[in-house]
Amino acid sequence: MPKSPRLTTAAAVSAAAVLALSACGGDSDTDATSDGKTDASASSASSSESSPVTLADPKPEDTKKVEDIEITEAKGKKAPSISIEDKPLSVTETTRKVLDEGSGETLPDDAYVEVDLAMFSGKDGKAIEGSETYTSAPIVLSLGNEGALPGLVKSIKGQKVGAHGVSVMPPKDLFGDQGMPQYGVDGKDNLVLVYDVRGIMPQEAKGKAVTPKDKTLPTVKWKADAPADITIPKDAKKPKKLVTEKLIEGTGKTVKKGDQVYVSYTGVKFKSGEVFDSSFKEGRGPFPFVVGQQGVIPGWDKAVEGSKVGDRLLVVVPSKEGYGEQGTPDGSIKPNEDLVFVVDILSAP
Structure with a gap:
């Protein structure tokens, strides 16, 4: 059968690929903020109201949970790992802690951003199989795609190229009540995201x-x-x-x-x-x-x-x-x- 010029999600064999295709926007069947200097305890301080893709003012108890996550950084093309003391970990709203603000350009709200990420279960701190990209290649997230996976967008939006951090996302901000059972995530699991913002994808050919x-x-x-x-x-x-x-x-x-x-x-x-x-x-x-x-x-x-x-x-x-x-x-x-x-x-x- 002839193929569409648009991908039929054949590449979505890993959790990372599913995330990338979901967060990149578009319809494959027809054819893939806060200040960058704020951390989880101070993000979006100007308003307690949040849009679907803007970090809300974090609750102190949520902030402490994120700050208590221990991250073991890896060298070279290896993924970081985490350790959670109080299990299971859960938050009421997506909560972020910026570990390194980065020194590059601030991400436009509608940018397509190249990001390395690794995801872990809030239940036990174990890595979600197939979720990390550090050992392969970054995925591309659409910060302007408000309809899919808002937790990812909230975690990255408003930061700079080079930013590195960790966030915790409740089910409503990622896979919802249905979870992602093929990767061991049920509808009640919070997820922990460790990320590095690598760059901004250009909007058109350059040369x-x-x-x-x-x-x-x-x-x-x-x-x-x-x-x-x-x-x-x-x-x-x-x-x-x-x-x-x-x-x-x-x-x-x-x-x-x-x-x-x-x-x-x-x-x-x-x-x-x-x-x-x-x-x-x-x-x-x-x-x-x-x-x-x-x-x-x-x-x-x-x-x-x-x-x-x-x-x-x-x-x-x-x-x-x-x-x-x-x-x-x-x-x-x-x-x-x-x-x-x-x-x-x-x-x-």
Whole structure:
């Protein structure tokens, strides 16, 4: 069955991946504050009212519980561990203690943030299997995604790049009454999060502009917050093979098979120029997928592998590299229909 250009959550095999996909926003079926200097005892001091993604004034008893957590830091690419004295640990509201404020840029409220994290059960302090990213690669969280996993957003929001801390989240701020039984978390468990803010993901490709040599290719007019305008030349010939041209040449890491990447994109039909999908549609955002894992159409895997973070790609996809003879199940892409995409490679943490 042909794949959607958007991931079908095939990469969500660990708790960390589930968290990343949930907190990154978007709908994969159709296609992935407080001052940075305040700690848990002083956050959001200006108001006792809190929005779903803003830390409330912590209760003294909650603050003490968080401050009593002992953290054993690890060196290199190893995850920290924790020790809890009074078990089970529970708080009434997500409560945070900043251990290091960081010295980088303050995180914008709508930023996509690269974060290393490790999660532990408040019941016994044991690590949640598959939740840590220190030994692999950071996940990307959308601070503007108010609809999912508010405890994660509350824990990170308002801080600086380089911040390091610990927070405790009640069930209502993470998995709710249903818990996450596949990872040993029931609906009554509080969770402890240790985190490091690594960076802010750019909103668009960054690098040197490149003019395609082939003048018969579709042209692109980029828009910062809306689907790009892609114009198909009137005399354009039906593509026989995959064509990938750089519009911006990035300077980041080269993407390899098996890397998880975050991209923004717009796709149009080659014949009509009609937009059929875009990460810029309302409720969407940068889209994650794992290169070479058949979670996207073949043309995407081939175009992105070997490219660099920061590249903007024009990708002309013949039907055999797209949805093939079947088209899409919903009929939005017809059988043997060719496609054109503009793709920004934003991150490959």
